Amino acid sequence: xxxxxxxxxxxxxxxxxxxxxxxxxxxxxxxxxxxxxxxxxxxxxxxxxxxxxxxxxxxxxxxxxxxxxxxxxxxxxxxxxxxxxxxxxxxxxxxxxxxxxxxxxxxxxxxxxxxxxxxxxxxxxxxxxxxxxxxxxxxxxxxxxxxxxxxxxxxxxxxxxxxxxxxxxxxxxxxxxxxxxxxxxxxxxxxxxxxxxxxxxxxxxxxxxxxxxxxxxxxxxxxxxxxxxxxxxxxxxxxxxxxxxxxxxxxxxxxxxxxxxxxxxxxxxxxxxxxxxxxxxxxxxxxxxxxxxxxxxxxxxxxxxxxxxxxxxxxxxxxxxxxxxxxxxxxxxxxxxxxxxxx
Amino acid sequence: xxxxxxxxxxxxxxxxxxxxxxxxxxxxxxxxxxxxxxxxxxxxxxxxxxxxxxxxxxxxxxxxxxxxxxxxxxxxxxxxxxxxxxxxxxxxxxxxxxxxxxxxxxxxxxxxxxxxxxxxxxxxxxxxxxxxxxxxxxxxxxxxxxxxxxxxxxxxxxxxxxxxxxxxxxxxxxxxxxxxxxxxxxxxxxxxxxxxxxxxxxxxxxxxxxxxxxxxxxxxxxxxxxxxxxxxxxxxxxxxxxxxxxxxxxxxxxxxxxxxxxxxxxxxxxxxxxxxxxxxxxxxxxxxxxxxxxxxxxxxxxxxxxxxxxxxxxxxxxxxxxxxxxxxxxxxxxxxxxxxxxxxxxxxxxxxxxxxxxxxxxxxxxxxxxxxxxxxxxxxxxxxxxxxxxxxxxxxxxxxxxxxxxxxxxxxxxxxxxxxxxxxxxxxxxxxxxxxxxxxxxxxxxxxx
Numbered sequence: 124x125x126x127x128x129x130x131x132x133x134x135x136x137x138x139x140x141x142x143x144x145x146x147x148x149x150x151x152x153x154x155x156x157x158x159x160x161x162x163x164x165x166x167x168x169x170x171x172x173x174x175x176x177x178x179x180x181x182x183x184x185x186x187x188x189x190x191x192x193x194x195x196x197x198x199x200x201x202x203x204x205x206x207x208x209x210x211x212x213x214x215x216x217x218x219x220x221x222x223x224x225x226x227x228x229x230x231x232x233x234x235x236x237x238x239x240x241x242x243x244x245x246x247x248x249x250x251x252x253x254x255x256x257x258x259x260x261x262x263x264x265x266x267x268x269x270x271x272x273x274x275x276x277x278x279x280x281x282x283x284x285x286x287x288x289x290x291x292x293x294x295x296x297x298x299x300x301x302x303x304x305x306x307x308x309x310x311x312x313x314x315x316x317x318x319x320x321x322x323x324x325x326x327x328x329x330x331x332x333x334x335x336x337x338x339x340x341x342x343x344x345x346x347x348x349x350x351x352x353x354x355x356x357x358x359x360x361x362x363x364x365x366x367x368x369x370x371x372x373x374x375x376x377x378x379x380x381x382x383x384x385x386x387x388x389x390x391x392x393x394x395x396x397x398x399x400x401x402x403x404x405x406x407x408x409x410x411x412x413x414x415x416x417x418x419x420x421x422x423x424x425x426x427x428x429x430x431x432x433x434x435x436x437x438x439x440x441x442x443x444x445x446x447x448x449x450x451x452x453x454x455x456x457x458x459x460x461x462x463x464x465x466x
Numbered sequence: 467x468x469x470x471x472x473x474x475x476x477x478x479x480x481x482x483x484x485x486x487x488x489x490x491x492x493x494x495x496x497x498x499x500x501x502x503x504x505x506x507x508x509x510x511x512x513x514x515x516x517x518x519x520x521x522x523x524x525x526x527x528x529x530x531x532x533x534x535x536x537x538x539x540x541x542x543x544x545x546x547x548x549x550x551x552x553x554x555x556x557x558x559x560x561x562x563x564x565x566x567x568x569x570x571x572x573x574x575x576x577x578x579x580x581x582x583x584x585x586x587x588x589x590x591x592x593x594x595x596x597x598x599x600x601x602x603x604x605x606x607x608x609x610x611x612x613x614x615x616x617x618x619x620x621x622x623x624x625x626x627x628x629x630x631x632x633x634x635x636x637x638x639x640x641x642x643x644x645x646x647x648x649x650x651x652x653x654x655x656x657x658x659x660x661x662x663x664x665x666x667x668x669x670x671x672x673x674x675x676x677x678x679x680x681x682x683x684x685x686x687x688x689x690x691x692x693x694x695x696x697x698x699x700x701x702x703x704x705x706x707x708x709x710x711x712x713x714x715x716x717x718x719x720x721x722x723x724x725x726x727x728x729x730x731x732x733x734x735x736x737x738x739x740x741x742x743x744x745x746x747x748x749x750x751x752x753x754x755x756x757x758x759x760x761x762x763x764x765x766x767x768x769x770x771x772x773x774x775x776x777x778x779x780x781x782x783x784x785x786x787x788x789x790x791x792x793x794x795x796x797x798x799x800x801x802x803x804x805x806x807x808x809x810x811x812x813x814x815x816x817x818x819x820x821x822x823x824x825x826x827x828x829x830x831x832x833x834x835x836x837x838x839x840x841x842x843x844x845x846x847x848x849x850x851x852x853x854x855x856x857x858x859x860x861x862x863x864x865x866x867x868x869x870x871x872x873x874x875x876x877x878x879x880x881x882x883x884x885x886x887x888x889x890x891x892x893x894x895x896x897x898x899x900x901x902x903x904x905x906x907x908x909x910x911x912x913x914x915x
Contacts, residue, residue, distance in 0.1 A: 126722065133715045191880060194789060194800060194810040199880060278528035280738045282775025292748035304721045304754070309746040312714070381746070382711055382739045383773050387526060391711045426715035428704050428723075439707050 125305045130423045136312040138419020139319035143374035145399040145411035147367035153343045153406040154360040160261040163393030164268040165368045169375025170384035172230035177222040220286045226376045238368025273386040280383035285311040311380050398446050404459025506836045507622040507914030508598045515570040518599030520590050523578040527606040530814045537815035541822035545572045552802040556795040556851035561830035583613035590614045594621050608632030608681045615644035622914015624837050626821035629814040633684040636865035637904025642911040645864045648817045654764045654784040655688030657870040657892035668697035673725035677732050678705040685731045701725045713740040726754040729762045738773035745777040768812050771885040778875030785871045787816040796853040820852045838911040862901035870897050
């Protein structure tokens with residue numbers, strides 16, 4: 124029982140990332156009809172927003188420490204961050220420590236801007252082209268973006284730790300009456316899970332309870348009729364692209380303490396996120412979220428030693444296996460709508 | 467339409483010529499190589515010789531590849547008489563005098579392995595066939611090293627391996643034309659186990675997470691064998707996909723298994739992520755079986771340690787070389803590299819620099835670029851002054867035998883490069899093994915052409 128609870132918990136944070144990326148993918152597909160293979164790159168750019176803010180906050184001047192030497196035997200140059208010089212050592216260190224949460228504020232305008240430029244500058248020219256063209260151009264864009272990031276940040280992962288307040292793990296086992304250390308879960312992953320629920324809730328509330336959201340939903344259902352009512356639906360869909368980019372970016376920002384970001388992290392999530400979208404049902408926002416968590420948890424279960432011993436290699440194919448089964452039994456996915464991607 | 471007529475005389479003549487041609491490689495032996503600069507692949511002209519540096523310039527190991535390339539460029543500069551000479555003055559063999567190799571100026575071409583075997587073979591082939599490279603060197607992966615080594619064997623050029631740690635490179639996949647300066651998984655296990663026993667005791671239960679590919683298997687096997695030999699019990703060994711980025715579902719069950727040590731047989735991004743995840747789960751703060759929970763990373767790299775950040779503090783591992791070594795060779799190399807590039811060299815940079823010098827010296831000693839002459843010069847070659855103490859290029863498997871460093875993540879680093887501290891220099895005798903234990907056959911050297 125404890126092992127089952129443990130794997131469900133483990134699946135939640137991975138599922139959170141899948142759900143957030145798939146949510147953005149579905150928003151873009153549902154509004155613009157574009158299959159955006161560059162969406163993983165937006166997740167990666169979000170993560171590098173956190174890296175960038177961390178670097179800005181740790182911008183330093185050098186002081187010479189005569190008591191120590193560097194690797195060449197010269198007096199050691201010690202980096203002193205400007206924020207520590209300006210705000211004092213303790214306050215400066217605290218600001219640097221909270222770089223990742225602060226990066227949320229930093230990333231939102233950047234990601235909306237990136238999304239806007241991406242949509243207006245490139246993707247809008249492919250609205251009326253076949254999906255194959257859209258996939259090719261957005262996949263190419265993803266490769267360009269990751270190479271740009273690699274050029275500026277290098278190929279190695281860059282450590283971007285969570286604030287010290289969230290270091291360590293919570294002992295769920297003790298809380299539920301199990302033995303000590305049987306069900307442990309890192310605090311930051313809990314934060315990530317809660318954060319993703321908040322974002323998902325905010326997106327749904329925005330679409331459900333605002334006039335803007337109502338128009339967007341109407342446009343998703345019948346774009347032409349909304350256009351005939353004199354509403355500039357294209358403008359609203361462009362804004363939705365920016366919002367989808369921001370959702371992916373925020374998912375990336377908050378993911379950085381879980382895994383040190385590298386230029387390739389977007390591609391690592393992209394294919395699985397597409398599987399999530401298809402399993403959830405093309406164009407279905409609740410389906411994307413549901414499938415994200417479901418597949419995250421299944422992937423976690425498939426990584427158990429007992430399962431791998433029983434079916435070697437299952438951890439590498441489980442998601443695709445489940446996707447095949449679901450699509451065979453429910454061709455539109457878990458919550459897919461009739462008519463979407465069926466023509 | 468032509469008509470072919472077979473005659474007894476014709477068959478005899480053809481057979482004699484063919485037999486002579488086939489016997490050719492065995493005719494040249496020992497000193498008969500000297501002065502012979504024809505009859506092998508890419509024999510250089512009188513003024514220049516071209517070396518092929520095949521490193522990952524893109525892909526996940528691009529930073530290591532960039533550091534290797536810096537070291538290669540430095541080695542070429544030193545071979546051609548530029549700079550401060552680096553380790554040439556400290557090298558025990560004194561054939562290198564700044565006039566290139568056998569009096570020919572050293573030129574080089576580069577290829578991008580992308581850390582993919584097929585791409586690495588394609589770039590090596592291009593350097594051999596189009597650029598006339600007489601020797602191929604480099605790589606940051608055992609899969610790539612084994613693939614390129616086999617290609618070089620077929621093509622008749624020397625392969626001086628870069629960063630490759632799998633036992634197989636000089637074990638079951640060894641080739642006569644291939645040589646490895648870097649240490650291997652067996653040596654890591656043999657060096658680490660006594661230190662782990664001294665620090666963590668001999669009554670430990672280990673849980674292995676192993677990257678699901680060739681290097682992971684040999685490293686797990688080496689560490690398991692050596693730790694079980696000191697009394698540790700292996701409670702589980704789980705293979706993890708090479709493409710895995712989040713290891714939480716593999717790490718979470720570790721504490722439930724009753725293990726009190728986690729061994730991460732991972733390298734590169736896998737190592738960074740699995741170690742980061744393990745530390746996030748608070749494993750190092752836990753107490754199991756009345757002992758502190760410990761993590762071990764068998765193969766360390768400074769570039770990877772940077773990726774893992776503070777998570778490496780206090781964690782044991784092994785490394786081929788470290789810039790903080792205080793022998794004359796290491797100091798000369800660090801000074802030379804650090805002055806030119808502004809930061810200390812990585813172990814990848816060190817091993818490829820050594821390989822370039824060792825190749826050049828072997829050619830000079832052999833008096834020929836003929837690969838078989840070079841093989842003969844390197845086999846059983848004993849040298850010193852290149853940063854690892856007295857070293858032997860063992861003839862039986864073309865593996866270098868030298869001291870191995872056991873290192874630990876530094877508690878109070880003074881810079882972004884000062885991440886590891888040397889715990890022990892394990893003497894070569896402790897990491898030496900019988901050449902036959904990993905199987906494989908060197909075969910005959912191939913001069914090509």
